[in-house]
Amino acid sequence: MTEPHRALELMERLVRLVGQTGHAHGMKPAQWDALRYLARANRFSRTPGALTAYLAATKGTVSQTVIALERAGLVEKSQHPGDRRSVRLELTPAGRAMLKDDRIEAVRRALARLTPARAAALEDGLQALLSGLIAEGGGRPFGLCRACRHFGKDAHGPGRHLCRLLGEPLTHAESDQICVEQEAA
Amino acid sequence: MTEPHRALELMERLVRLVGQTGHAHGMKPAQWDALRYLARANRFSRTPGALTAYLAATKGTVSQTVIALERAGLVEKSQHPGDRRSVRLELTPAGRAMLKDDRIEAVRRALARLTPARAAALEDGLQALLSGLIAEGGGRPFGLCRACRHFGKDAHGPGRHLCRLLGEPLTHAESDQICVEQEAA
DNA sequence: CCTAATTAGTATCGTAACGATACCAATAAA
DNA sequence: TTTATTGGTATCGTTACGATACTAATTAGG
Numbered sequence A, B: 001m002t003e004p005h006r007a008l009e010l011m012e013r014l015v016r017l018v019g020q021t022g023h024a025h026g027m028k029p030a031q032w033d034a035l036r037y038l039a040r041a042n043r044f045s046r047t048p049g050a051l052t053a054y055l056a057a058t059k060g061t062v063s064q065t066v067i068a069l070e071r072a073g074l075v076e077k078s079q080h081p082g083d084r085r086s087v088r089l090e091l092t093p094a095g096r097a098m099l100k101d102d103r104i105e106a107v108r109r110a111l112a113r114l115t116p117a118r119a120a121a122l123e124d125g126l127q128a129l130l131s132g133l134i135a136e137g138g139g140r141p142f143g144l145c146r147a148c149r150h151f152g153k154d155a156h157g158p159g160r161h162l163c164r165l166l167g168e169p170l171t172h173a174e175s176d177q178i179c180v181e182q183e184a185a
Numbered sequence C: 001c002c003t004a005a006t007t008a009g010t011a012t013c014g015t016a017a018c019g020a021t022a023c024c025a026a027t028a029a030a
Numbered sequence D: 001t002t003t004a005t006t007g008g009t010a011t012c013g014t015t016a017c018g019a020t021a022c023t024a025a026t027t028a029g030g
Helices: A006-022 A030-041 A048-055 A059-071 A093-100 A106-111 A116-137 B005-020 B029-040 B050-055 B059-071 B091-099 B106-114 B116-137
Strands: A075-077 A087-091 A162-163 A166-169 B075-079 B087-091 B162-163 B168-170
Touching: A006 A030, A006 A048, A006 A106, A006 B005, A006 B029, A006 B087, A006 B106, A006 B116, A030 A059, A030 A075, A030 A087, A030 A093, A030 B005, A048 A059, A048 A087, A048 B005, A059 A075, A087 A093, A106 A116, A106 B005, A106 B116, A116 B005, A116 B106, A116 B116, B005 B029, B005 B106, B029 B050, B029 B059, B029 B075, B029 B087, B029 B091, B050 B059, B050 B087, B059 B075, B087 B091, B091 B162
Parallel strands: none
Antiparallel strands: A075 A087, A162 A166, B075 B087, B162 B168
């Protein structure tokens, strides 16, 4: 049935409004999305491939977006140490500066104006909805490192954690970033 | 400050995933958005201008999207009775049929899988967030007709309502549609 | 009335997004 | 050592989009 489901209408409208915040400073929505992702992804996840999974796009499209960001001096590429096919992406200082003028801050401010209870309920609902969509569609959750089943808390001492999947040490700061390999604990 | 606000990350990701549902049947996301809007908007709101406000785009862009839908036989234009500048948009039977295959139904299904309490809290949070964004950005809410301050319930008898702003009668079905002129009661 | 000013919409341009397809090089599997 | 897979780029055609310029119909001001 096509029962209206007001929440769906609200989602659609919000998608539109949030999407249209991405036309500032001569940049495009997809470029902002990529920039924001790179600011929040851990070092294993700052690659064109992980970005492709995050954006749910095709790799050709993402490749072009990354090239545009590179030309604009907002992102730099380097080689992955162990795999010469793989590319590492890093924000440049200019890229980080650009994020300070991100118009999506308007959404963050609107979130901050909600009552704490409402905001918490919204976050909970969004998380549940996203999980449901990912379960149906086969995407990746891109959850926080510290909430991952491969996360070895304090494995190397207090505040010095471990990714058991990749066998790599993790700083405390890194454990708060998102990861392409994350699976809920 | 730039405290991460997990809800914002979830929103961004959801925006992406929901947006990418719009590539089915040779159509584009903006075309689905327009089609869905026309299915839910009341007769005063089925115009290129109202669609422009809803999509938060520019009228040039929307004009082209509408032309594409018209060429595809999904939408028909007619003249507004009283104002010869204005264009009325109507879904054709083919347009309504197309909506039955809307891939955003995946989102509706994911919503339906939430517990009722969670779904209600999500709807409440989304509504509050959207209101906040609109208050800051100056958009229109596009709320339901029956929740409008111009809504005259049963003004012409039981189930025969009135829009006091436009002086037009409203059927019961119409009072459940969204309106470009809506202002919360 | 008559002239602005406003409103509703279209046309055109240039850039980016996007899926699709084809391709290349490095790595992993057989 | 083939062969398959993986990570990424290149190119094409269509659409999205903002920007700008335009037309025609309506409304406001004098």
